[in-house]
Amino acid sequence: MSLENVLNRIDATLPEAVERLLALLRIPSISTDPVYKPACAEAADWLVAELQSLGFEASARPTPGHPMVVARHRGPGRHILFYGHYDVQPVDPLSLWARDPFDPELQDTAKGKVIRGRGASDDKGQLMTFIEACRAWKAEHGVLPGNLTIFLEGEEESGSPSLVPFMTENAEELRAELALICDTGLFADRQPAITTALRGLLGEEVTISGPNKDLHSGAYGGAAINPIRVLARIIAGLHDETGRITVPGFYDDVDELPEAVRAQWQSLAFDHAEFLGEVGLTTPAGEAGRTPLEMLWSRPTCEVNGIWGGYTGDGFKTVLPAKAHAKISFRLVSRQDPLKLRAAFRAYVQAQLPPDCTASFESHGTAPASTMSMADPAFEAARRALGEEWGMPAAFIGCGGSIPIAGYFKTVLGMDAMLIGFGKDSDQIHSPNEKYDLECFHKGVRSWARILARITG
Numbered sequence: 001m002s003l004e005n006v007l008n009r010i011d012a013t014l015p016e017a018v019e020r021l022l023a024l025l026r027i028p029s030i031s032t033d034p035v036y037k038p039a040c041a042e043a044a045d046w047l048v049a050e051l052q053s054l055g056f057e058a059s060a061r062p063t064p065g066h067p068m069v070v071a072r073h074r075g076p077g078r079h080i081l082f083y084g085h086y087d088v089q090p091v092d093p094l095s096l097w098a099r100d101p102f103d104p105e106l107q108d109t110a111k112g113k114v115i116r117g118r119g120a121s122d123d124k125g126q127l128m129t130f131i132e133a134c135r136a137w138k139a140e141h142g143v144l145p146g147n148l149t150i151f152l153e154g155e156e157e158s159g160s161p162s163l164v165p166f167m168t169e170n171a172e173e174l175r176a177e178l179a180l181i182c183d184t185g186l187f188a189d190r191q192p193a194i195t196t197a198l199r200g201l202l203g204e205e206v207t208i209s210g211p212n213k214d215l216h217s218g219a220y221g222g223a224a225i226n227p228i229r230v231l232a233r234i235i236a237g238l239h240d241e242t243g244r245i246t247v248p249g250f251y252d253d254v255d256e257l258p259e260a261v262r263a264q265w266q267s268l269a270f271d272h273a274e275f276l277g278e279v280g281l282t283t284p285a286g287e288a289g290r291t292p293l294e295m296l297w298s299r300p301t302c303e304v305n306g307i308w309g310g311y312t313g314d315g316f317k318t319v320l321p322a323k324a325h326a327k328i329s330f331r332l333v334s335r336q337d338p339l340k341l342r343a344a345f346r347a348y349v350q351a352q353l354p355p356d357c358t359a360s361f362e363s364h365g366t367a368p369a370s371t372m373s374m375a376d377p378a379f380e381a382a383r384r385a386l387g388e389e390w391g392m393p394a395a396f397i398g399c400g401g402s403i404p405i406a407g408y409f410k411t412v413l414g415m416d417a418m419l420i421g422f423g424k425d426s427d428q429i430h431s432p433n434e435k436y437d438l439e440c441f442h443k444g445v446r447s448w449a450r451i452l453a454r455i456t457g
């Protein structure tokens with residue numbers, strides 16, 4: 001029983017694994033469009049049958065939306081939960097696809113072989129890397145690896161409405177010691193990576209009201225307060241000259257990056273000049289003294305996403321408006337509490353209002369950041385396993401955006417997650433002509449075999 005045998009089997013049976021992925025890709029499981037509801041159920045059933053054939057106790061569980069696939073194998077060692085999603089994005093505009101998005105094929109391209117079709121990378125190809133690793137393991141060892149739950153969602157691309165209720169209702173069954181999430185990518189398209197920090201979000205809409213109706217600036221200008229002027233002053237004050245956010249208490253729960261992680265980020269091949277150059281910029285605009293990757297992955301932000309008021313149509317109108325509005329969002333990190341910061345932001349605005357002005361607020365959502373506790377030895381074990389497979393060191397990286405499932409695993413089930421994926425930025429997920437590099441699929445399967453060998457008891 002050696003890992004080498006499992007890896008050799010993965011290599012030898014790659015064509016069959018690709019055929020199975022193509023079969024799953026032929027099912028048009030677009031979750032957002034009710035027309036495809038039967039296809040979503042078909043994809044869930046297809047996966048249940050595959051998992052049962054490997055020896056999992058598997059079923060498709062009904063929800064008010066699309067079914068959840070839950071598969072269990074009780075074995076020795078730590079209970080590990082694997083997450084992926086079987087639903088896909090819509091395919092329009094169809095005219096931009098070179099072939100039917102649900103008639104997938106293996107293609108030769110100038111950059112190597114690719115699996116082409118909707119879902120090839122996001123996330124059917126990725127979830128099958130794990131299932132194929134389990135298959136090869138079972139074939140060599142006679143049993144599935146360790147103590148596993150596989151949890152596959154069918155609503156990820158449509159906002160996951162059933163996810164939290166399902167997880168809450170089935171918490172006992174789903175709670176494991178660690179989660180694996182396969183829905184991310186390589187770093188810079190080539191370096192294996194484990195995402196350990198995801199930023200949270202706070203969205204606020206603010207309206208400043210002054211006079212009880214729009215006024216003429218000839219009749220009232222000078223004597224009447226202009227809400228746009230008030231709003232502009234408040235917004236301009238949200239950052240100081242060093243790029244720091246001025247809302248009181250904003251940084252109270254922001255942790256400094258561990259030195260080891262900072263050093264790793266410094267060693268990543270990240271070209272900030274190129275990163276900014278692609279969008280026509282030259283100079284990082286965040287906090288002074290921070291690297292661009294720190295700004296993106298480990299520091300909070302405040303951005304004005306929209307601002308309006310008065311007259312903005314053709315021509316000109318000398319209006320002194322009654323109201324001014326802005327949409328403002330904050331990306332949050334480490335232990336920042338979105339509700340606490342929402343209150344702090346609102347108090348900050350209120351405190352700066354001149355006489356005769358009032359502020360009202362509308363919330364556009366809150367989500368805490370998730371930062372994984374890397375004290376779990378599985379993180380280092382997985383990093384080494386990935387390094388062996390890809391021939392270059394794997395990195396612990398951050399993510400400037402949010403991946404809600406990772407946060408839910410923490411808040412609902414109390415477990416940390418390792419986000420490990422083998423996608424590339426060039427995969428065109430959510431766009432026409434989505435693809436998955438055959439090499440990424442193949443090495444993805446091998447990677448999971450190596451990781452399972454190290455982290456299952």
Ligand SMILES: [Zn+2]
Binds near residue numbers: 085122156
């Ligand atoms: Zn996805």
